Amino acid sequence: MYLDDDKLHEECGVVGVYTANPDITSQLIYYGLFALQHRGQESAGIAIHTGNKIEFHKDMGLVADVLKQEIINRLTGNIAIGHVRYSNDGEREKQNAQPLVVRYKEGSIALAHNGNLVNADSLRDILENEGVIFQTSTDSEVVANLVSRHYRGSIVKSIQNTMEVVKGAYAFVFMTEKELIGVRDNYGLRPLCLGKREGGYLLASESCGITAMGGEFIRDIEPGEIVVINEDGVKSIKTTKYARQELCIFEHVYFARPDSNLDGVNVYRTRYNSGRLLAQEAPVKADLVFCVPDSGTPAALGYAAELNIPYGLGIIKNRYAKRTFIEPKQSLREQGVKTKLSILKELVEGKVVVMVDDSIVRGTTTKQIVNMVKEAGAKEVHVRISSPPVTHSCFFGINTPDRSKLIGANKTIEEIKEHIKADSLHFLSLENLIKSTGSTAGYCKACLNGDYPMEVPNNGI
Numbered sequence: 225m226y227l228d229d230d231k232l233h234e235e236c237g238v239v240g241v242y243t244a245n246p247d248i249t250s251q252l253i254y255y256g257l258f259a260l261q262h263r264g265q266e267s268a269g270i271a272i273h274t275g276n277k278i279e280f281h282k283d284m285g286l287v288a289d290v291l292k293q294e295i296i297n298r299l300t301g302n303i304a305i306g307h308v309r310y311s312n313d314g315e316r317e318k319q320n321a322q323p324l325v326v327r328y329k330e331g332s333i334a335l336a337h338n339g340n341l342v343n344a345d346s347l348r349d350i351l352e353n354e355g356v357i358f359q360t361s362t363d364s365e366v367v368a369n370l371v372s373r374h375y376r377g378s379i380v381k382s383i384q385n386t387m388e389v390v391k392g393a394y395a396f397v398f399m400t401e402k403e404l405i406g407v408r409d410n411y412g413l414r415p416l417c418l419g420k421r422e423g424g425y426l427l428a429s430e431s432c433g434i435t436a437m438g439g440e441f442i443r444d445i446e447p448g449e450i451v452v453i454n455e456d457g458v459k460s461i462k463t464t465k466y467a468r469q470e471l472c473i474f475e476h477v478y479f480a481r482p483d484s485n486l487d488g489v490n491v492y493r494t495r496y497n498s499g500r501l502l503a504q505e506a507p508v509k510a511d512l513v514f515c516v517p518d519s520g521t522p523a524a525l526g527y528a529a530e531l532n533i534p535y536g537l538g539i540i541k542n543r544y545a546k547r548t549f550i551e552p553k554q555s556l557r558e559q560g561v562k563t564k565l566s567i568l569k570e571l572v573e574g575k576v577v578v579m580v581d582d583s584i585v586r587g588t589t590t591k592q593i594v595n596m597v598k599e600a601g602a603k604e605v606h607v608r609i610s611s612p613p614v615t616h617s618c619f620f621g622i623n624t625p626d627r628s629k630l631i632g633a634n635k636t637i638e639e640i641k642e643h644i645k646a647d648s649l650h651f652l653s654l655e656n657l658i659k660s661t662g663s664t665a666g667y668c669k670a671c672l673n674g675d676y677p678m679e680v681p682n683n684g685i
């Protein structure tokens with residue numbers, strides 16, 4: 225996905241609650257979104273059915289800043305959805321925050337979207353030519369519009385019809401005045417799962433969201449599945465003749481929280497295994513292994529365990545720092561590293577160290593960190609990355625820059641090693657990354673090998 229073009233690209237998290245107790249609904253949404261904060265830090269929002277209409281509150285900012293106590297106390301109702309979002313520079317606007325609430329023939333519908341559609345622009349053109357006026361620049365409004373236009377007496381049917389025309393990655397939560405609906409695209413590119421708690425049901429992008437809402441995980445929504453939750457319970461509709469599991473492998477590498485299970489696979493376990501396999505592929509006789517916090521932590525633990533090398537905290541992270549990559553401007557991103565990370569000189573000085581991270585995207589952060597570790601007196605710095613080089617842009621909801629800025633697309637591994645000034649560098653093979661999931665399910669690996677599961681703009685070049 226492009227960071228620098230003028231299109232809308234997003235990383236997001238979604239939740240939904242259907243409960244018998246109207247007093248706890250918005251609080252549950254808050255807890256669910258709080259657990260999914262890592263999926264998007266620019267805006268947050270809730271839509272809730274308050275009895276006779278769907279009300280919403282959304283704004284720029286973190287969950288705790290947007291969903292203040294008085295708002296949570298005021299918004300009561302039995303059905304609600306929530307959203308956290310990160311988007312790139314051009315679209316950092318309140319009007320693009322979600323959930324989106326639109327009217328259709330018989331009332332209101334709200335939706336929240338995680339993912340990215342590849343044909344949203346052409347669908348928008350068609351709709352605009354027919355006279356539709358859009359309020360936002362989001363893909364999600366195109367979907368909302370299609371759902372309300374396709375309505376012929378059944379919202380579920382119109383969602384089904386909409387799924388026939390939209391292409392790309394989506395995990396949607398919809399709500400009407402009567403039901404909560406979860407939808408996953410035909411490839412299951414983005415995660416979505418179902419949970420339950422006393423008197424109701426929950427939906428969340430990741431299982432950590434279900435846990436945070438006090439729920440019990442039931443199952444993942446399947447690729448191409450719609451689940452409808454209403455007073456009759458949960459109903460599942462399989463929407464398509466062809467659905468194939470291709471969850472985004474980058475959810476496991478970087479994006480998801482380690483305590484989440486995605487399509488039955490624990491994220492921590494995958495990262496830990498990837499570290500062990502990384503150690504088998506490229507061992508180093510070192511004094512110390514440390515991670516680049518936080519997403520590199522489980523892989524570094526696996527690496528150290530496999531080779532029986534002491535593991536330590538060579539890098540200390542300021543726990544109040546946001547993810548630096550999230551700052552869209554290059555200059556801010558560079559400054560961000562030092563405010564976020566500092567090197568524990570006492571630990572690394574005079575040592576041969578292995579620094580493990582989950583991925584290299586642009587190479588900017590890694591270069592700075594290697595430099596900081598050297599400045600702190602490390603004798604040798606060996607960099608080990610628990611995924612292959614990112615060589616292609618993502619069009620499905622992970623915020624990677626365009627190919628010209630992907631170091632893995634433009635330099636050989638030897639050149640990257642020179643660029644970041646490491647004593648050695650190794651990336652985990654794709655084969656072993658997939659092996660580390662321990663799963664036989666398919667994964668979307670397009671950012672690592674260019675093999676997109678569907679047609680993408682300019683064939684991804």
Ligand code: AMP
Pocket residue numbers: 478516519520547548549550581582583584585586587588589590591622623624
């Ligand atoms: P760089 O060396 O500039 O490519 O930065 C690498 C760091 O970016 C690693 O620590 C990754 O954990 C992190 N990273 C990878 N993908 C993303 C992403 N989509 N958003 C934010 N950070 C990311």
